[in-house]
Amino acid sequence: MQVAKGANLALTFLLELGVLFSAGRWGFTLDAGAVLRILAGLGAPAALATLWGLFMAGGKAPFQFHGLARAVFEIVWFGIGAGALAASGLVTAGAVFYALYVINAVLRLVWHQV
Numbered sequence: 001m002q003v004a005k006g007a008n009l010a011l012t013f014l015l016e017l018g019v020l021f022s023a024g025r026w027g028f029t030l031d032a033g034a035v036l037r038i039l040a041g042l043g044a045p046a047a048l049a050t051l052w053g054l055f056m057a058g059g060k061a062p063f064q065f066h067g068l069a070r071a072v073f074e075i076v077w078f079g080i081g082a083g084a085l086a087a088s089g090l091v092t093a094g095a096v097f098y099a100l101y102v103i104n105a106v107l108r109l110v111w112h113q114v
């Protein structure tokens with residue numbers, strides 16, 4: 001069981017990184033000029049990473065969210081990742097990404113990993 005719990009925490013980390021990747025992919029695939037694509041491709045992940053650092057970063061965030069605020073932030077955060085994948089043309093990948101998040105979140109609740 002410890003291996004499964006460890007794997008679930010590893011999946012959490014990979015999903016967090018996946019949101020940043022998804023936002024970057026969305027930005028770089030915009031139907032716009034090169035400058036705007038570069039700004040969006042680098043800026044969207046940077047903005048999201050800043051938000052994560054401010055509100056969620058492993059107990060070290062200056063404005064750490066707990067309880068309902070944390071749940072809402074996570075739902076929106078991973079929804080942004082799934083939406084960014086879909087908006088960049090990877091609709092199925094976006095759906096799979098969000099499904100993995102939901103499974104991961106349920107397991108973290110059941111296993112008291114939150």
